[in-house]
Amino acid sequence: MRVNFTVNGRQQEADDVWEGESLLYVLRERMGLPGSKNACEQGECGSCTVRLDGVPVCACLVAAGQVEGREVTTVEGLADYAKHRESAHPGGGCASGTCGTSLQDAQQWKAQGTDSQTGEGTTLSPIQQAFIDAGAVQCGFCTPGLLIAADEMLERNPQPTDADIREALSGNLCRCTGYEKILDAVRLAAARQDRQGLQEGAV
Amino acid sequence: MGSTRTTGVPTKLTQGSKTKGGIGESTLRPDGTLKVTGEFAYSSDMWHEDMLWGQTLRSTVAHAEIVSIDVSKALAMDGVYAVMTYDDLPAEMKNYGLEIQDTPVLAHGKVRHHGEPVALVAADHPETARRAAAKIVVEYKELPLITDEASATAPDAVLVHEGRTDSHMSHVPHPNIVHRQPIIRGNAAEAAKKADVIVKGEYTFGMQDQAFLGPESGLAVPAEDGGVDLYVATQWLHSDLEQIAPVLGLPEEKVRMTLSGVGGAFGGREDISMQIHACLLALRTGKPVKIVYNRFESFFGHVHRHPAKLTYEHGATKDGKLTHMKCRIVLDGGAYASASPAVVGNASSLSVGPYVIDDVEIEAIALYTNNPPCGAMRGFGAVQACFAYEAQMDKLAAKLGMDPVELRQLNAMEQGTLLPTGQVVDSPAPVAEILRRVKSRPLPPERQWESSEGADVRQLPGGLSNTTHGEGVVRGVGYAVGIKNVGFSEGFDDYSTAKVRMEVINGEPVATVHTAMAEVGQGGVTVHAQIARTELGVNQVTIHPADTQVGSAGSSSASRQTYVTGGAVKNSCELVREKVLEIGRRKFGSYHPAWATAELLLEGGKVVTDGGEVLADLVDVLEDESVEIEAEWRHRPTEPFDLKTGQGNGHVQYSFAAHRAVVEVDTELGLVKVIELAVAQDVGKALNPLSVLGQIQGGTTQGLGVAVMEEIIVDPKTAKVKNPSFTDYLIPTILDTPTIPVDVLELADEHAPYGLRGIGEAPTLSSTPAVLAAIRNATGLELNKTPVRPEHLTGT
Numbered sequence: 001m002r003v004n005f006t007v008n009g010r011q012q013e014a015d016d017v018w019e020g021e022s023l024l025y026v027l028r029e030r031m032g033l034p035g036s037k038n039a040c041e042q043g044e045c046g047s048c049t050v051r052l053d054g055v056p057v058c059a060c061l062v063a064a065g066q067v068e069g070r071e072v073t074t075v076e077g078l079a080d081y082a083k084h085r086e087s088a089h090p091g092g093g094c095a096s097g098t099c100g101t102s103l104q105d106a107q108q109w110k111a112q113g114t115d116s117q118t119g120e121g122t123t124l125s126p127i128q129q130a131f132i133d134a135g136a137v138q139c140g141f142c143t144p145g146l147l148i149a150a151d152e153m154l155e156r157n158p159q160p161t162d163a164d165i166r167e168a169l170s171g172n173l174c175r176c177t178g179y180e181k182i183l184d185a186v187r188l189a190a191a192r193q194d195r196q197g198l199q200e201g202a203v
Numbered sequence: 204m205g206s207t208r209t210t211g212v213p214t215k216l217t218q219g220s221k222t223k224g225g226i227g228e229s230t231l232r233p234d235g236t237l238k239v240t241g242e243f244a245y246s247s248d249m250w251h252e253d254m255l256w257g258q259t260l261r262s263t264v265a266h267a268e269i270v271s272i273d274v275s276k277a278l279a280m281d282g283v284y285a286v287m288t289y290d291d292l293p294a295e296m297k298n299y300g301l302e303i304q305d306t307p308v309l310a311h312g313k314v315r316h317h318g319e320p321v322a323l324v325a326a327d328h329p330e331t332a333r334r335a336a337a338k339i340v341v342e343y344k345e346l347p348l349i350t351d352e353a354s355a356t357a358p359d360a361v362l363v364h365e366g367r368t369d370s371h372m373s374h375v376p377h378p379n380i381v382h383r384q385p386i387i388r389g390n391a392a393e394a395a396k397k398a399d400v401i402v403k404g405e406y407t408f409g410m411q412d413q414a415f416l417g418p419e420s421g422l423a424v425p426a427e428d429g430g431v432d433l434y435v436a437t438q439w440l441h442s443d444l445e446q447i448a449p450v451l452g453l454p455e456e457k458v459r460m461t462l463s464g465v466g467g468a469f470g471g472r473e474d475i476s477m478q479i480h481a482c483l484l485a486l487r488t489g490k491p492v493k494i495v496y497n498r499f500e501s502f503f504g505h506v507h508r509h510p511a512k513l514t515y516e517h518g519a520t521k522d523g524k525l526t527h528m529k530c531r532i533v534l535d536g537g538a539y540a541s542a543s544p545a546v547v548g549n550a551s552s553l554s555v556g557p558y559v560i561d562d563v564e565i566e567a568i569a570l571y572t573n574n575p576p577c578g579a580m581r582g583f584g585a586v587q588a589c590f591a592y593e594a595q596m597d598k599l600a601a602k603l604g605m606d607p608v609e610l611r612q613l614n615a616m617e618q619g620t621l622l623p624t625g626q627v628v629d630s631p632a633p634v635a636e637i638l639r640r641v642k643s644r645p646l647p648p649e650r651q652w653e654s655s656e657g658a659d660v661r662q663l664p665g666g667l668s669n670t671t672h673g674e675g676v677v678r679g680v681g682y683a684v685g686i687k688n689v690g691f692s693e694g695f696d697d698y699s700t701a702k703v704r705m706e707v708i709n710g711e712p713v714a715t716v717h718t719a720m721a722e723v724g725q726g727g728v729t730v731h732a733q734i735a736r737t738e739l740g741v742n743q744v745t746i747h748p749a750d751t752q753v754g755s756a757g758s759s760s761a762s763r764q765t766y767v768t769g770g771a772v773k774n775s776c777e778l779v780r781e782k783v784l785e786i787g788r789r790k791f792g793s794y795h796p797a798w799a800t801a802e803l804l805l806e807g808g809k810v811v812t813d814g815g816e817v818l819a820d821l822v823d824v825l826e827d828e829s830v831e832i833e834a835e836w837r838h839r840p841t842e843p844f845d846l847k848t849g850q851g852n853g854h855v856q857y858s859f860a861a862h863r864a865v866v867e868v869d870t871e872l873g874l875v876k877v878i879e880l881a882v883a884q885d886v887g888k889a890l891n892p893l894s895v896l897g898q899i900q901g902g903t904t905q906g907l908g909v910a911v912m913e914e915i916i917v918d919p920k921t922a923k924v925k926n927p928s929f930t931d932y933l934i935p936t937i938l939d940t941p942t943i944p945v946d947v948l949e950l951a952d953e954h955a956p957y958g959l960r961g962i963g964e965a966p967t968l969s970s971t972p973a974v975l976a977a978i979r980n981a982t983g984l985e986l987n988k989t990p991v992r993p994e995h996l997t998g999t
Contacts, residue, residue: 137238
């Protein structure tokens, strides 16, 4: 079957999709967007968390056909999504269809053997930067899903308590960090967001 | 320009200069940006034009003869390019293994455990490959099961492996025992007479899974020269290579391996998983083949932590001095040897814990059974022992009426202590001090769930299930401390290789570090860049991808990589520095006497004297010359343990951590909430303090998992795994994990690079027994098994 949907703000079309394929498979294997990870395929680990019409979902549990005509945001589009939210759409949402990575960029990216690319100069969203700064990334396999979930929570709840953070991220497993640095990262992103808000308010 | 220096003792800690981003700073990961943008290429993200998908058919029974295999229906399917069984293997060598080559690449006439690979399929879509594999008909004739020590050593026991010829066969009491390591020192029977109290216990440690999040995966690309390029997630490229090349019938230089992104390891990638299978299919079809396990298959695709039964006896005088210890540790190695012999050596030699006991009788064995194969996991034999000896310490303290921490401190080992193996602990061993630190930390406030708006159930056992508002909830506090060896032991030639190049690029001196170290998430790449900055005084460091084009780095395990590959990077940098200074002397020596007389350092991109005078810019010293040195580096040699007495200088370094656990238990429902897990650990020298915390907190959490939730359940009647999924095998979520305050000590080990101590594993040891001790403290129950389940607490 053919599936038409929006990924990171760009209209996408996937052909020859087998009915049993998940959104996760289509993103990873047909769209060239392997940032969303497959770690359990049962909706237990949250590594494949993406936003479907703004709502965080496990992409492994969404049949590809279900996304027809809908809008998906993945970790690859998170920085632009957050940037766009801050400027044109304060409070979230990405309905304009102009806030994602370009189709060409998305499709050009192909995973090769590890290279020396460091990603320097890339623009990051506050939650992405906070994950790096706080030491919340070790092996990094859980990171994309956690970023999407944490970003969505901060959108709803810009000043979360620790209990709020734990509740919001309880569907995302991490095996490396013991979660302490992930909590630090979310606290840091919230504090920076708060400070930025204060500064903007003062202008 | 290769040269080799094999010293293990640093002449001094650093060259003495200060460069930003050097050791001791919490510099950020070089792969951080790629990892947060989704662009970091994990092994499961590999993609190649014309790529096929590989699928493994695994046995549905644990022990059986294979009567027949019919692949015709699978081969006939559209989209299927190849089906392979044992008969299709190309080389004489058909087995692999870390130490003992007892593991068939594909089952040969027999399967020995549930989930053993029997056949392979390559197809153009992963679902086609799965369906084709399901169409392969395998007829099994089941054999009697070996599932525990009694069935393994029964007079008429079936042998899991007939005709063993490995080096352990001559000293094991039964062919179903992989390895046995006794340690006898002093006279435990005689010393027991001095004991005023004796405590005995039997403990059971469940089978733990590494549960790394990135499943086994990789891509094999056939090459024009008849060889293969393999992109894979592993812990040790060169060990894989030694096992892969012979079964492919290829020389090692035709199997070129590159490390791709690794989604965690924790010991579970020390053994071969899909590496050989992907190469076989790629060479057979002439097309690139990708294999990615799903979570279900991952539970069968790697070895687990050995489940163990441990029997201990400790004695003490009435003032708390330990008199003797006897123990017997039975590890279930499962169907194949994997790392079992080394796990036995660790369990045996560390079974006494971080305590001074002169008279001991120790025996550790690993069994061959038809259970899932077990091997390396973080803590490696020391974890199981720590769980048992720490329970014993609490029992002993209770019987003596002593404080459990004081009893431990009274008997704590220190620098100079003689281990039961006769080896002297020759670096700081602050066991009493780390216990003091966790104990002196203020306790978290009681009844934190109470608020003006009623109970916040998120703070309570059962959480949002809303099972209690505080009724039936009691608090407990428990302590534990452990000892882990660092690096490979028992005479293993444990070395690493680093190639370091220095050159001028765009008018700036740049160092490139090339090793085969597997970055599995631990942050080795961060530390290597820090070392190069410190030793070479440059700002720019490039970390070359890890591959087999450089010498072996050894495994990313045994808490060894910062010590050994870090040591190799330091050593190669020092050699490069000498060479650079030589060039400088040649070019500029006549301009300034300090070139000949002063101690010279590289700092801020310049050659400076130890007095701080700048002699030359590195750009001018090097010009268009580059200096490159590849060298091996080894730590001090170790010795094997005597097979009868266990005596020998078997280990090179030790790592110590202590935990205090605070738990709240709903005694009516048997639900446990861990409130806080405080740690104190000596790290020698924190090369990257942020990464150190990450290791300690992560290791602590894996220990917490074993304490209250993690166990692979193997049906004793069928030897089949009952819970191979994240729905049924639980690992701690952010809600299950408490705050983990960490107290880091830095007492230098003068034998190690920068005085550092391997840190990755120690926190996994004491975390589990501390939580168990806290639950016992809360409930008064004995609790001799991991994990503690609700029914153990409610007696239902």
